[in-house]
Amino acid sequence: MELGYWNLRGLGNPLRLALEVAGVDYTERRFESMEEWHTFRDGALAKTGVVPFPSLPYMIVDENTGVSQSRVILRFIAERHGFAGDDEVERTAAAMVQEEASDLIMAYVKVGQAEDMEAARKEQVEGTVRTHMERLEAFLADKEWIAGGSSYTYADLAMYETLEWMWHLDAELEADYPKLRALHKRVGELPAVAAYVKRTDGDKPYIAKPFTPYKLG
Ligand SMILES: N[C@@H](CCC(=O)N[C@@H](CS)C(=O)NCC(=O)O)C(=O)O
Numbered sequence: 001m002e003l004g005y006w007n008l009r010g011l012g013n014p015l016r017l018a019l020e021v022a023g024v025d026y027t028e029r030r031f032e033s034m035e036e037w038h039t040f041r042d043g044a045l046a047k048t049g050v051v052p053f054p055s056l057p058y059m060i061v062d063e064n065t066g067v068s069q070s071r072v073i074l075r076f077i078a079e080r081h082g083f084a085g086d087d088e089v090e091r092t093a094a095a096m097v098q099e100e101a102s103d104l105i106m107a108y109v110k111v112g113q114a115e116d117m118e119a120a121r122k123e124q125v126e127g128t129v130r131t132h133m134e135r136l137e138a139f140l141a142d143k144e145w146i147a148g149g150s151s152y153t154y155a156d157l158a159m160y161e162t163l164e165w166m167w168h169l170d171a172e173l174e175a176d177y178p179k180l181r182a183l184h185k186r187v188g189e190l191p192a193v194a195a196y197v198k199r200t201d202g203d204k205p206y207i208a209k210p211f212t213p214y215k216l217g
Contacts, residue, residue, distance in 0.1 A: 001026040004045075005057040006037075009161070009206045009217065011070035011105075012057045016203075017157045018074055020192040022081035031056065034210060071098055078154035085153050094147040097136070097155035101162040104132050108165045112212030125170045133166065137177045146183060152190065160187035165206055168217055 003019065005012030007030040019026045031037040041054050051058050051066035058068040059076070067073045075095075078084040085091035107124040114120030136159070140146050147153045163184045167174045174181055187193055206217030 001062075002029060002060040003027075003057060004029040004031070004040075004059070006031050006208075008208055009203055010211070013203065014074050014154070014158045014161045015057055015059070015070065015077065017161065017193055017196060018077040018081075018083075018154055020196040021083065021152075021157065021190060022077055023192065024081070071102065074098065074154050074158065083151065083153050085147050086149050090147045090149045090153065093139075094153040094155035097139070097146050098158050100132055100136055101155070101158040104129060104162045104166060107132075108169055108216070109207060109211060111169065112207055112214055112216045117214070121169060125173070129166060129169065129173070133173060133177050133180065137179050140179045140183055142179075144186070152187065156183065156187050157193075160184055160193070165217070168206065 001019070001024055003012070003015055003026055005015070005028070016028075029040070031040070037056060045051060045054055045058070048060060048063075048066065050060060050064060051068055053068045055068045057070050057073060058066060059073050060066045061076075067076050075084060075098075078094075085094045107128045111117055111120045111124055136146075144150075145152045145156050146159055147155050159180070160183075163174075163180055188197065204217045205215040208215040
């Protein structure tokens with residue numbers, strides 16, 4: 001198993017967390033520049049012939065199978081290792097939450113791309129971010145795991161990552177959504193997640209060039 005992504009958290013970190021939780025052997029290829037990625041993409045990766053839509057992140061599963069599109073990769077890992085939800089209702093809840101988490105990440109990216117980052121931060125936090133956070137807090141309610149099953153799903157991992165980004169955007173968001181904060185704590189206490197976070201020391205930054213002129217996180 002090989003996971004390829006930039007040397008930052010970006011869209012790659014939920015996948016790293018999922019691989020850790022799944023306990024599989026994997027290697028990482030972390031790219032530092034567009035030139036390095038393009039050389040690899042058009043050379044060694046193309047030669048494998050298994051990634052039909054090459055982008056970052058990508059994952060080579062074996063000599064016949066490759067996956068790209070970050071959210072698809074996350075679901076692929078979860079389905080293979082039994083944390084994609086146990087029934088249709090749970091699987092659908094997980095998929096919805098994954099998309100909500102992704103919308104929040106995009107709000108963060110927009111801030112990083114804005115000329116006036118502080119104005120954009122305020123606009124995003126008071127608009128998109130709080131709207132999504134309130135709905136997610138209500139959806140989580142008193143459930144232990146956000147998709148509603150007896151065990152965590154990939155949606156909990158996506159939320160864990162997204163909440164760290166949101167708190168970095170505005171520290172007040174942490175106190176204002178106590179159920180989500182408790183969920184973040186539960187995920188962070190999963191032994192594989194705790195060990196990974198300790199080993200990588202947070203793995204910053206969240207995003208950087210070329211997606212934003214700034215290093216964020
Ligand atoms: N929809 C894609 C977006 C992928 C994407 O935009 N990847 C960025 C990094 S976050 C990239 O640099 N891709 C390299 C490329 O497309 O060549 C996904 O979710 O994986």
